[in-house]
Amino acid sequence: MFIIRRLFSGRVVLAGALSSLLVGGGANLATQPAQATSNPRPGCSPRLVLRDAETTIREHLDHLHRWIANHDDSELDKAMCDYAEAATVIQPIPTVIPPDFPAHPATGLVVSGLDNIRAGLTGIFCFLGPSAAPPLIQTLTESHNQVMITFTASGSPCSIPDGSDTYSVLLGHIITQTVHDSLACSRPPVECLPPTS
Numbered sequence: 776m777f778i779i780r781r782l783f784s785g786r787v788v789l790a791g792a793l794s795s796l797l798v799g800g801g802a803n804l805a806t807q808p809a810q811a812t813s814n815p816r817p818g819c820s821p822r823l824v825l826r827d828a829e830t831t832i833r834e835h836l837d838h839l840h841r842w843i844a845n846h847d848d849s850e851l852d853k854a855m856c857d858y859a860e861a862a863t864v865i866q867p868i869p870t871v872i873p874p875d876f877p878a879h880p881a882t883g884l885v886v887s888g889l890d891n892i893r894a895g896l897t898g899i900f901c902f903l904g905p906s907a908a909p910p911l912i913q914t915l916t917e918s919h920n921q922v923m924i925t926f927t928a929s930g931s932p933c934s935i936p937d938g939s940d941t942y943s944v945l946l947g948h949i950i951t952q953t954v955h956d957s958l959a960c961s962r963p964p965v966e967c968l969p970p971t972s
Contacts, residue, residue: 816856818852818856819856823857823947824946825947827917827944827947828917828920828921828922828942829915829917829922831857831922831948832857832915832917832924835854835857836910836912836915838850838851838853838854838857839910840909840910841909843907843909846905851893851896851897854896855893857947857948858889858892859950860889861887861950862887862889862892862948862949862950863885863886863950864884864885864887864892864951864953864954865884865886865952865954866884898967898968901966901967902932902933902958902960902964902967903930903933903934904930904931904933906930907929908928908929909928910926910927910935911926911927911928912924913925913927920945921941921942922942923939923941923942924939924942925939926938926939926940932961932962932964933958933959933960933961935956935957935958935959936959937956937957938956938957939955939956940954940955
């Protein structure tokens with residue numbers, strides 16, 4: 776999971792959020808709620824706002840599946856249409872940092888911005904490698920516009936043995952995604968990491 780957080784740190788690190796997590800145990804993490812919009816972005820269908828939460832996530836996962844299976848970036852474009860304009864992805868603070876992994880300043884992140892989220896998704900699948908199989912969804916449950924999935928993903932040099940993501944959905948768009956995944960790597964995939972500038 777530490778590696779995934781490093782991917783999302785490429786452009787946005789909220790130092791205040793991190794200090795709140797470290798000092799207050801997460802109780803003071805203050806982020807502005809994302810707002811879904813009824814105005815579609817260019818290339819995105821205006822009908823997306825008609826979806827319920829479960830349909831939104833099932834379609835999102837289908838796009839990601841086809842993107843990985845077919846290396847088709849148009850499917851990633853469609854998956855990005857599922858995020859609200861001001862969506863956030865929340866990554867927890869790692870409990871274990873591999874000793875052989877290069878140091879990086881970012882841990883425990885709140886990532887916002889569609890470009891940053893897209894870069895994070897692209898980076899994660901760099902870790903899984905070009906021969907990665909699409910993630911295998913084990914469970915998908917919905918309650919009150921919250922959708923939780925559990926999954927595994929195999930690849931090389933890394934795999935995700937115990938993925939678990941929670942999505943908050945409003946008007947057919949993901950406004951928040953909270954990630955609780957572990958990344959197991961046979962070697963540190965430093966070629967996939969953003970620069971630490």
